[in-house]
Amino acid sequence: MISDSITNASATAAPSAKDFGKKKRTNRSAKLKQSKLGLRREQWLSQVAMANKGDKEEIDSNRKPRSENPDQRDRPVENLDGLSREAEDNSGTHHHESFIESLSNSPNSILSGMNSIPNFSSSSSSGSGGSCSGNITEEEDPDDDGCLDDWEAIADALAADDDKHEKENPPESCEEHASIKQSASPRASVSGSNVAIRDVKPAMSRKQKSNQAWRPDDKLRPQGLPNLEKQRSFPVMNLHYSSVAVPSSCPICYEDLDLTDSNFLPCPCGFRLCLFCHKTICDGDGRCPGCRKPYERNTIKVEASVQGCGLTIRLARSSSMFCRS
Amino acid sequence: MMTPGGSGRFRPLPTAMYAGYSGTASSWVAKTSVSASGKRIQREMAELNVDPPADCSAGPKGDNLYHWIATIIGPSGTPYEGGIFFLDIIFPSDYPFKPPKLVFKTRIYHCNVDTAGNLSVDILRDSWSPALTITKVLQAIRSIFLKPEPYNPALPMIARLYLSDREKHDEVAKEWTLRFAK
Structure with missing residues (x-):
């Protein structure tokens, strides 16, 4: 070209x-x-x-x-x-x-x-x-x-x-x-x-x-798909998919964020970290390092209901992967 | 599930995972620590060298990455002015997820430091966040030099004096600084 x-x-x-x-x-x-x-x-x-x-x-x-x-x-x-x-x-x-x-x-x-x-x-x-x-x-x-x-x-x-x-x-x-x-x-x-x-x-x-899930605003989205709460609790999610402001390394462990990590936004405060650190924190007190508020647990419900339908990746990725308890 | 090396990513590394031994500091530690906490501490050390906070310095005591020594110079305008206060910093092996332990090695008359040198600073206890770094911790300690927190005291007697008779408190603190920190 x-x-x-x-x-x-x-x-x-x-x-x-x-x-x-x-x-x-x-x-x-x-x-x-x-x-x-x-x-x-x-x-x-x-x-x-x-x-x-x-x-x-x-x-x-x-x-x-x-x-x-x-x-x-x-x-x-x-x-x-x-x-x-x-x-x-x-x-x-x-x-x-x-x-x-x-x-x-x-x-x-x-x-x-x-x-x-x-x-x-x-x-x-x-x-x-x-x-x-x-x-x-x-x-x-x-x-x-x-x-x-x-x-x-x-x-x-x-x-x-x-x-x-x-x-x-x-x-x-x-x-x-x-x-x-x-x-x-x-x-x-x-x-x-x-x-x-x-x-x-x-x-x-x-x-x-x-294998990306349908977006709610997608015209071609099948009518049968359920609407999930998820989208409301993470309003910035879509923006961050193309955003430039994603840090290149995890602020906790300084490892580079891979694709999954950089799409991972566990807390509405916007603090990003890698999945490994998130898991470690969830094993402990489970509070967001950025705002010190506990990570939202209600995302677990979303995941459970979604698993029933066989819909997947983005939700599983987004928060509750490790919070299961 | 978590190994003593703690917090680590899953890497093909048999020994390095255990590199960051914590406990009572001066046990064995691998020379080239690649565990997660080691990497993090190394990065903090580099950042501290590049951009040290005012009146503060810190670095590993020996070749043990998990045992640091820090100095804070008493800020001017306070009774601690001119004093050089030494602190020991001990990083736990699961460091960013657990707060470092800071202990004053220099005696100081301060309501937030007990006789053994332990600090009553909330970010080193309940309010610790993995996003905090040693730089921020040192800055926080320097800020309690400027403004003690008598409502969260390590030594309530000093706090009481600070609240009731500030001049007397400052006088004693100045004397202690002169005697122990110079």
């Missing part, structure tokens, strides 16, 4: 004119490229299954391959069910920005962007290999050429498109469809099916992610 943007940036000025000459020359090899693209698409699809595991909220556009982008913006267009759209509004706009940015960076990514609306492979190829960025125009189909000759116009339209995308989402769907039809039509079907697959994925990926 980084190398991509660098090469693109270097490619902005000069090659844009050169590319057209190159493109004409390379039309004859389009068939070959077509088969390559097919291969890449396969590759990409398999990669996406891996890459898409992470929660959408945690997607960092700097790290993710750009191949996410066309898909991210495509989905709300293809299915207007609004529910999943709301969930990804934030990440969506985020990606738009990076996408526009890349558009302004280089003609190459414009072309790849155009192409990648229906065809995921070309953008992923430009993302994965810096070498591809120079000759992306070669990847265009012969029948694309008509519209791609004036790529600047398309770029403008696309940029305007994206602006609209951010302001009001639904109306541009027809335009998107039009552009899809403009470019290679056989791929549109492929992208359609991709989108269908993708729609299932957020739910899947959420489950897969480190």
